[in-house]
Amino acid sequence: MALNLTRRRFTLAAAAAITAARLPARQPNARRSVAEMEHDHILADAAIALNAQPTGLMNVSASVAALTAAFVLTQQESYALAAFAQLADWLPAPISKSATPPSVVDLVPAAEIARSISFLTDAVHTDPINAWLVDLNQWLNTAHGPVIERDTKDHRASAWLLLVAAIARSQRDDATLDACRKRFRHPTLRNQVSEAGQFPQEMATANPFRNTLFNFDLLCGACQLLDSPLDPLWPSELIDGVSLRSTAAWLFPILKDPGKWPGIADAEHFRELPGRRPGLLFTGRAYEQSEYVELWRTTPPAVPTDIAASFPIRQPFLWTTRAPYGY
Template identity: 35%
Template sequence: MQVLNFIGNLDRRAFLKTAAAASAALTLNPAWAKAPAEKEDGHALVAKTDRQRILTAANLYLAQKPATITDFPTKRSPGGLHDFYSQADYFWPNPKDPNGPYINRDGQSNPENFADHRKAMIRLSVEMPALTAAWVLLGDKQGKRYGEAACAHLRAWFVTPATRMNPNLEFSQGVKGVSTGRSFGVIDTLHLVEVARAASFLMGTLLSPEDSAGVKTWFTEYLSWLKTSKFGTTERDALNNHSMCWALQAAEFARLIKDETTRAEVYHQYITILLPNQLGPNGSFPKELLRTKPYSYSIFNFDVMAGLCQSLKGVQQDATKFALPDGRGLCKSAEFLYPFLKDRNAWPYAHDVEHFDALPVRSPGLLFAGLACHQQPYLDLWKSLNPDPTDREIIRNYPIRQPLLWV
């Protein structure tokens, strides 16, 4: 089975054929009728902006059968059929020792690495939330078939014994001749964050009690692995975007399974460790500015931090509006990055070694910060940017694609 080439590379004729059908539906899900004012405003904004985009994509994905990692066995993996496997992006054969251990070339992705499991997970993260968003947008009367298709993905990945993934990342981002897996590989399941967000709409509604229990069991076991394994705890304690990504995963998986203890722990980690140690006085991320791709990593960490704040809503003080005494918080980070999302050429730091011209794309951080910080220019810019990047490297670092599920 072949993995689809993501939204931007899908058959354009298929999109055109489904556009008319996508624009025909008119009813919003009544479940949002009694939402708080801020949620109503954000939801209405995204629903209006993304309506045709969501329905066009969802109509296309209805015809796609779920594909999990078990569809892509590889002899390179030291694990079994149900173990997720990937190779570290920035490691290449050593020209001085072609058959020896791979060496690092920071910021330069090796296209010969095994990536089929990651592609399958990215496909899941593209298709399943889009189908769920269509159901949320239309409600049961017109949208039930989309929600049911989303449920099929959940069953395949997390419930069905023959196709489910084992709930760990012991063999992620290995390096040939060096390691069979690394803590850095935990970032690969960042693409399950929006899947978990989408699943929270389906569990207890369209997803059967038995399948809901299976999904909850999977994420409970995976969250436990994140919190207790050597790879997981190492990633939690990283000094750059990797710990922010760990926190977003832990927060959203805990939200799905209603683990309020973990959500509170992650909130404490955010305000006492991540925010003070990663955000500079001017709102930049100094550690990301030192990378060979400072522009993309700065945007990436901003988006992940904004997603984390959004995920932690309901835990103590609203994290999207929280700021340290010196003003550092989501609003400060957005203030720093906004001019460079508006004009890439204004970026005053080193240009990325790769993919600089593929950015910016639509930043979920702009949306979340625009709503929280009451900045209409952020929202206007968010609406104007491309929501469906086609560059594979950008897609790899773009975990929130359906903000309708987040506001």
Template identity: 35%
Template sequence: MVSNPMNKFSRRRFCAVSVAAALSSQHLAWAATKQSPFAMVSAADHDRVLRLADHWLPEAPQTITSFHSSRSPAGPHDFFSEADYFWPNPANPAGPYKEIDGKSNPDNFQDHRRAMIRLSQAMPALTAGYVLTKRKDYAHAAAAHLLAWFVTPATRMKPNLEYSQGVRNGGPTGRSYGIIDTLHLVEVARAAGFLRKFFTPAEWADLRSWFRDYLLWMKTSEKGMRERDATNNHAICWALQAAEFAHLDGDEDTRAEVRERFETVQLPMQMAPNGSFPRELARTKPYGYSIFNFDAAAALCWSLGQQEMVRFSLPDGRGMCKAAEFLEPYLADKDKWPYAHDVQHWESWPVRSPGLLFCGVACGREEYLALWRKLDPDPTDPEIIRNYPIRQPVLWV
């Protein structure tokens, strides 16, 4: 067992808690007249959840073993994908592909990722349907997806991402950046916690073991550690995965480590004083990446400590409430966006932001919640779906 770093109450932590306490008092006054987050989300999403649950109810599980690529260096149980932004290099057509940031190559193999995204749409929707109605057919259908992906020997995925986002024609067969592909398991892990009674003890132990093994790979492999140490959205997404996978397995030591890292490394490194994320603004899709990192960071904070953690801020005020303050005007009206437009998919943003929900509740901002209700919760653009891993907020509140 490792020591809990949160037991160290530094001056920085004291100042941060003082700021959070001030915000908390404001929030409590606001929240006294409001319905609970669960009641609010349930009311907003009830019909949508049942529509999606009914859609997925007759659909059978589909895992990566249903798809094969001749370019995969691995076996049928190994997740394999190719890097989105890599294209043939005109200067060396037979050599490794060349990166063009922000422009996705439609010819790359993505069937395993699509299967995982399908899982992330179907299984949480069925679970949300069960949460709202207690219909056991929804729960059994959701459990069947988990068994197929993580337990059944013939169809399960191996608990690593050694072959994710490789580069064709002699490039690396897998890269640390590929770990972001399993961001689509975050809500799956969250949803699994609602279904424990629908598994046998052995099945539940095997399910937890898969996420435990995958988390260990994330924490100790060369690719995993490199992704953890990234300086942009990749590190935030690593942390969100680690937090939720550890939550499913009851690993509070890892969750404490993730929280300490967010507070002392990621937040100070990534957020500017105005609440923006400069590393995302520097990309060729600054609008989409700013939204994506905001949503992932807000979800991370909610996972680690719900409202208290979302309200956490550094002594200079940087935190998720500041991030929401920066981004919300551009979610409300992207014509006001003062930075470059995204090179692709500009027209498909924004969609319903989970960050708006978490920050609206935690920071006491009704206007964020009103905007959250207005935005589209079910985008159809595959690029947006790829960057939209939290679709059933009723499972989070």
């Protein structure tokens, strides 16, 4: 009896070993904690931001986002106070009163300021920056220039969508968020994405690779903000298969090996691309593609100075974390 039991155990163990050998290796978790992956990077960025004296919108946005991410990560109020101080020192006149207002694309860094405000609202006095954001939103929806950019078929429309969505989240404006979801499904997907997952308008520019990546991050950032359990946006797909899923699938091998870029080389800074794209992290998590997340995680986070404006999101941790009050 003992001999039979031993043989039975041996047979079962051997079968288990064979089965295990045939199974694919365990893949990294696509939903792995962004806080865990970004911990050291966030604190390093925040340490630099604490001593920064930024004057331009892009620099203020990067600094405030880093400090806010560190505050959310550590709950140390000093980071929130530093973020508020930098915003207070920088805060310009309302956009609507500007004699020469900037383009919508130039204002993209304001989206990450708006995202940061969602986390700072209980820690510091945010009324002045909220008023500036409300004015910006009004301008984006009524002024002639931004309305024209909204209706284009390229990254200018994506920039408009990201800005309006980010401000709406920070102000808890559900009506605007619903309108942005409808705009994302139509006309945004139809106007911008081909059946192959490419952005034809960006591919036709002088810097097609950079603009493709910029647009990818803009649309993924907007989708990340707008996606809701009651109105899921990531699965959105047109009847011919056009979707952000198809764009991510087309771009992934190129991001892994830029030599596979099928278009012409950019006129400037082509060798500095692709960089670490937050859109890859967002789509990896949304579509359960762990290889996307792993590629994003292992790409150096440094942003090339010469093309910093084409990286619209510097702290994806803030975009993958739910802020107080569900926003």
